[in-house]
Amino acid sequence: MSSSVEQKKGPTRQRKCGFCKSNRDKECGQLLISENQKVAAHHKCMLFSSALVSSHSDNESLGGFSIEDVQKEIKRGTKLMCSLCHCPGATIGCDVKTCHRTYHYHCALHDKAQIREKPSQGIYMVYCRKHKKTAHNSEGTSFSHVSATFQFQEEI
Ligand SMILES: [Zn+2]
Numbered sequence: 285m286s287s288s289v290e291q292k293k294g295p296t297r298q299r300k301c302g303f304c305k306s307n308r309d310k311e312c313g314q315l316l317i318s319e320n321q322k323v324a325a326h327h328k329c330m331l332f333s334s335a336l337v338s339s340h341s342d343n344e345s346l347g348g349f350s351i352e353d354v355q356k357e358i359k360r361g362t363k364l365m366c367s368l369c370h371c372p373g374a375t376i377g378c379d380v381k382t383c384h385r386t387y388h389y390h391c392a393l394h395d396k397a398q399i400r401e402k403p404s405q406g407i408y409m410v411y412c413r414k415h416k417k418t419a420h421n422s423e424g425t426s427f428s429h430v431s432a433t434f435q436f437q438e439e440i
């Protein structure tokens with residue numbers, strides 16, 4: 285047996301996000317990798333995933349989510365096809381319950397969905413292009429005297 289010195293292009297698997305399968309760190313935030321190297325996901329891809337709720341368990345966590353939950357969510361994502369790119373892993377659903385649109389985070393951006401992010405309240409929601417709220421809202425009829433120009437808009 286002659287051992288060739290040829291350098292194997294080792295299994296330096298480039299880590300990609302388990303959700304969007306891309307390395308668009310610019311759009312999706314930091315790529316976080318679990319200590320055991322088994323799970324990798326962008327911070328925003330996790331934050332906006334519909335079924336992922338940050339937990340403060342003592343177990344190993346990834347960006348504030350339990351690794352187990354993230355793995356489950358990635359698994360769930362294998363059946364969710366993105367409304368924009370038609371690839372699986374699209375766990376970020378439109379917050380309108382009857383709406384079936386679901387995206388990858390960067391696809392939501394590209395589809396001009398509305399991203400609502402209130403980190404102080406732990407609110408991370410996405411409304412698809414169809415359901416995004418326009419300047420006027422239809423609720424609060426009892427406040428009809430309140431000037432419409434002074435709605436609480438918490439935008440970043
Ligand atoms: Zn991602």
Ligand SMILES: [Zn+2]
Binds near residue numbers: 366368369388391
């Ligand atoms: Zn997509």
Ligand SMILES: [Zn+2]
Binds near residue numbers: 383385
């Ligand atoms: Zn929608």
